[in-house]
Amino acid sequence: MNIKEKWRSRQRHSLLENTVMLYILQFSNMALGMLTQGYKMRVLGVELVGLLGAGQYAANFFLIFLDFGFLLSATAKVSARRDNKHELSRILSCVVAAKVIFTIISALVLTFFIVPSLTGTGEVLAYYFFLLSCVAATMLPDYMYRGLEQMSAITIRAVAIKFVSTLLVFVLVQKPEDFYLSPLCTAIGNLGALAFVYWHLRSKVGIGFTRVRLKEIWTEIADSSQFLLSRMAASINSNLNGLLLKHAMPGSGLDMYTNPDIATGLYTNADxxxxAARNGMSPIADSLYPHMMKHRNFGIIKKAMLFVYPVILAGCAFVFAFAEPLLTLWLGPEGVNVVFPLRLMIPVAVFAFPNYVLGYPTLGAMGLAKYANISTGFGTVIYLIGAFTCYKTVGISLPALCILSSVTELSILLFRLVIILTHRKLLKQPPEVKESKI
Structure with a gap:
């Protein structure tokens, strides 16, 4: 059976369809994001790209807080209760109510603790636009469609809206002084997607808002909190580098590696x-998670590692070997300066895929989801120890932090492998023997 026949004969809302739709959504985000990044590098220059990068890394911490782990906890609940529309409406209402509370807290933190340290109206507006974009993005009920395995229902329209926000970057960001409009364009796209998705959820899926009690909201928050710690830890691993380069790197400003703004810009481009590589891998894990929580089909994990991972390794080798022409084509002449940090970070992409599939899809189905959280915390400890050691010895530097990112990703993978091998007997137990506690 060829690929076309396989697709036509698929079961509606199957794992195959859900994975393909997640790939379309992620690939479009990746391609459009890289397109605008190359444009901004040429129009704004590496220093303003670094300023926006620092703002994005700060906003990512808000994004993790706003999501609060609901993408995992709520997805599992939706998957388990997909036939109960009233219960699904209750979950939706509780999650949105919780995120409204978190939005208010985030706005207060930004206003009173971050804005006073910023310089210039443009930078202040950029940070508020970043927060608006994060709020709109996290309010999207992805967990509902992933749990129902109905990503095809919103994928094409969401991509179209994302395309509009990308066009806005080319229209509104014409000169360096327009840098603060870049996050506004993303926010507009996210708000458009938000309006469409809630209309679709209500009119086509039959799920809307319902009255919930404060106790029910608190229960959803408590159930999600176990994932918050893991996601916050992962956020530290992936986002603190940019902030350290911007605010903690001792630099004379004499060359690109000692100037904090330029170093941050170079790291932002490499990152x-x-x-993009992570986004290319995550749809498999994202679609596997609800499937594994329901069916515990560990054979599909083995197939993913045997057939998908070699392709990823080949892609990483290709990018490593041809980094210079690829980056020059993408970013312009300054792209050659990104080659060195990117090559130091390639191992992050190498270790990311097994980390995805052996994390919540595998450990969660084994009833060991807490170890997926603990492993990320373990990686964070490794990262923080490494960053502190650099700060006290050779100092914060671009090469050191790039290498540290790779070491951190490897430490998480090794931790998860040890846990799976230690509890490998659970891989052979029937579903009713060991259920998830989510």
């Missing part, structure tokens, strides 16, 4: 490639 954009790594994020």
């Amino acid at each position: 954009t490639v790594i994020i």
Whole structure:
């Protein structure tokens, strides 16, 4: 059976369909994001790209707090209760209510603790636009569609809206002084997607808002909190580098590696490639998670590692070997300066895929989801020890933090492998023997 026949004969809302739709959504975000990054590098220059990068890294911490782990906890609940529309409406209402509370807290933190340290109206507006974009993004009920395995229902329209926000960058950001409009364009796209998705959820899926009690909201928050710690830890691992380069790196400003703004810009561009690689891998894990929580089909994990991972390794080798022409084509002449930090971070992409599939899809189905959280915390400890050691000895530097990112990703993978091998007997137990506690 060829690929076309396989797709036509698929079961509606199957794992195959859900994975493909997640790939379309993620690939479009990746491609459009890299397109605008290359444009901004040429129009704004590496220093303003670094300023926006620092703002994005700060906003990512808000994004993790706003999500609060609901993408995992609520997805599992939706998957388990997909036939009960009233219960699904209750979950939706509780999650949105919780995120409204978190939005208010985030706005207060930004206003009173971050804004006073910023310089210039443009930078202040950029940070508020970043927060607005994060709020709109986290309010999207992805957990509902992932749990129902109905990503095809919103994928194409969401991509179209994302395309509009990308066009806005080319229209509104014409000169360096327009840098603060870049996050506004993303926010507009996210708000458009938000309006459409809630309309679709209500009119097509039959799920809307319902009255919930404060106790029910608190229960959802408590159930999600176990994932918050893991996601916050992962956020530290992936986002603190940019902030350390911007605010903690001792630099004379004499060259690109000792100037904090330029170093942050170089790291931001290299990290954009790594994020794109991660986004290319995550749909498999995202679609596997509800499937594994329901069916515990560990054979599909083995197939993913045997057939998908070699392709990823080949892609990483290709980017490592041809980094210079690829980055020059993407970012312009200054792209050659990104080659060195990118090559130091390629191992992050190498270790990311097994970390995804052996994390919540595997450990969660084994009833060991807490170890997925603990492993990320373990990686954070490794990262913080490494960053502190650099700060006290050779100082914070771009090469050191790039290497530290790779070491951190490897430490998480090794931790998860040890846990799976230690509890490997659970891989052979029937579903009713060991259920998830989510």
